[in-house]
Amino acid sequence: MANYRLDLQYEGTRYDGWQKQGNTKNTIQGRLETLLGEYCKEEIALIGSGRTDAGAHAAGQVANFHTTKKLDEEDLRDYLNDHLPGDIGVTKVQAVEEAFHARHHASQKVYVYRVWNSRVKNVLEGRYLFQSPEELDLEQMKQAAAHLVGTHDFRSFCANGRMKKSTVRTVFSIDIQRIGEEVRLTFCGNGFLYNMVRMMAGTLLQVGEGKLLPEEMPSILEQKNRQAAGVTLPAKGLLLQSVSYGDSPKS
Amino acid sequence: MANYRLDLQYEGTRYDGWQKQGNTKNTIQGRLETLLGEYCKEEIALIGSGRTDAGAHAAGQVANFHTTKKLDEEDLRDYLNDHLPGDIGVTKVQAVEEAFHARHHASQKVYVYRVWNSRVKNVLEGRYLFQSPEELDLEQMKQAAAHLVGTHDFRSFCANGRMKKSTVRTVFSIDIQRIGEEVRLTFCGNGFLYNMVRMMAGTLLQVGEGKLLPEEMPSILEQKNRQAAGVTLPAKGLLLQSVSYGDSPKS
Numbered sequence: 470m471a472n473y474r475l476d477l478q479y480e481g482t483r484y485d486g487w488q489k490q491g492n493t494k495n496t497i498q499g500r501l502e503t504l505l506g507e508y509c510k511e512e513i514a515l516i517g518s519g520r521t522d523a524g525a526h527a528a529g530q531v532a533n534f535h536t537t538k539k540l541d542e543e544d545l546r547d548y549l550n551d552h553l554p555g556d557i558g559v560t561k562v563q564a565v566e567e568a569f570h571a572r573h574h575a576s577q578k579v580y581v582y583r584v585w586n587s588r589v590k591n592v593l594e595g596r597y598l599f600q601s602p603e604e605l606d607l608e609q610m611k612q613a614a615a616h617l618v619g620t621h622d623f624r625s626f627c628a629n630g631r632m633k634k635s636t637v638r639t640v641f642s643i644d645i646q647r648i649g650e651e652v653r654l655t656f657c658g659n660g661f662l663y664n665m666v667r668m669m670a671g672t673l674l675q676v677g678e679g680k681l682l683p684e685e686m687p688s689i690l691e692q693k694n695r696q697a698a699g700v701t702l703p704a705k706g707l708l709l710q711s712v713s714y715g716d717s718p719k720s
Numbered sequence: 721m722a723n724y725r726l727d728l729q730y731e732g733t734r735y736d737g738w739q740k741q742g743n744t745k746n747t748i749q750g751r752l753e754t755l756l757g758e759y760c761k762e763e764i765a766l767i768g769s770g771r772t773d774a775g776a777h778a779a780g781q782v783a784n785f786h787t788t789k790k791l792d793e794e795d796l797r798d799y800l801n802d803h804l805p806g807d808i809g810v811t812k813v814q815a816v817e818e819a820f821h822a823r824h825h826a827s828q829k830v831y832v833y834r835v836w837n838s839r840v841k842n843v844l845e846g847r848y849l850f851q852s853p854e855e856l857d858l859e860q861m862k863q864a865a866a867h868l869v870g871t872h873d874f875r876s877f878c879a880n881g882r883m884k885k886s887t888v889r890t891v892f893s894i895d896i897q898r899i900g901e902e903v904r905l906t907f908c909g910n911g912f913l914y915n916m917v918r919m920m921a922g923t924l925l926q927v928g929e930g931k932l933l934p935e936e937m938p939s940i941l942e943q944k945n946r947q948a949a950g951v952t953l954p955a956k957g958l959l960l961q962s963v964s965y966g967d968s969p970k971s
Contacts, residue, residue: 478842478843478844479843528844546840547839555841555843556843558840558841558842558843560840561840589801589809589810589812590801590806590809591729591809592730592807592808593729593777595806595807595809597844
């Protein structure tokens with residue numbers, strides 16, 4: 470079987486997220502599988518590096534699929550881009566070794582959460598920003614973020630309360646910077662739980678607003694209870710920036 | 721009469737341009753006048769710095785209107801932003817002297833034309849980019865642009881063939897730069913004719929593709945004939961970046 474890796478971008482506004490659910494075809498995965506099936510003339514199962522939420526965006530999602538066919542990479546890329554709607558795009562198609570698995574072999578993911586910290590809405594980039602006009606203390610946010618970096622049980626930051634698998638993840642870094650009226654939070658980790666980035670961003674925003682203290686972060690983690698953490702910010706501010714594959718099998 | 725200046729942003733994709741035409745309400749001007757009329761409880765005529773084409777965008781459009789009412793600037797700004805659709809925004813409302821006229825007193829306009837110079841579509845910023853995959857020689861484009869800078873009769877770059885008024889304009893500068901896969905053309909001038917920026921961008925792109933030579937620019941200008949110039953690029957790549965008011969009366 471041949472194995473192909475797709476590098477993908479999408480503006481998630483119109484979609485019910487990455488993953489096919491029941492009969493809904495309005496997912497990124499669903500749209501791609503339909504077109505891949507037509508191109509390959511066989512049923513295709515597309516494996517994403519992970520789900521992204523309804524309304525969240527991606528600049529560097531990665532997926533792979535197996536097929537009995539030998540494909541021309543550029544031709545497939547152009548076919549998909551020609552047939553996909555304008556808000557989904559394929560930046561690269563690449564033959565990879567048969568064992569490559571977009572989810573299992575992902576070693577690092579970078580998510581960006583963009584806050585538009587102004588009373589005045591941003592029209593030109595509004596669909597990628599969550600607007601929050603309250604004044605933010607970035608130093609406090611950075612102190613709080615430092616407590617979340619590292620290997621922890623992030624159950625308090627998991628929207629799936631009945632999660633059976635391990636909720637331990639490693640956050641390599643959380644970068645917080647102001648770019649004009651934007652406050653950009655960049656999360657780098659080996660993986661993230663359901664809604665984890667949006668909850669960490671919400672919790673850090675509440676720290677910035679003075680509603681939570683940096684020193685409360687260890688206790689929030691220790692409680693292993695979703696009620697302990699702060700609010701979940703809307704998906705529209707969330708972007709999957711990139712997925713890295715460091716371990717063998719190499720992509 | 722009080723006089724108020726509005727600084728505006730819009731994503732023009734859904735609109736029939738700035739200016740009200742006949743009965744269509746689907747213009748930026750029309751949307752704003754309706755809301756201003758409701759807010760001021762009197763009919764409002766909004767004066768823009770100039771028209772922008774259907775589908776073109778603005779980061780810094782300027783307009784003004786007169787009213788018998790004394791208005792609170794921040795309250796009006798927030799009212800408009802709350803009631804406007806998401807793709808039109810007001811960044812500032814400012815009381816100005818009665819004589820200020822957004823069109824007559826504009827001394828400089830900056831337009832940006834963004835070309836996505838890649839075979840692979842840009843999903844996240846696609847609505848602000850014109851995609852053209854052909855290889856571009858930026859040095860040739862810069863040489864051609866230098867011929868267009870200055871005070872010239874730009875009739876060859878005017879889509880309105882029956883233009884009765886002067887077609888002489890001064891282009892202060894044309895900057896051309898590559899930013900990754902984007903080629904960004906920035907035009908600064910005292911004013912631009914109907915479709916003039918899109919035609920200059922199209923002509924420069926044809927120079928970049930080797931279809932026209934920089935030395936042909938003087939002849940194109942001299943012919944004073946729209947057929948002499950190159951193609952008109954689509955409006956979606958065009959952004960009105962800013963409008964400046966240098967002369968009295970000060971805004």
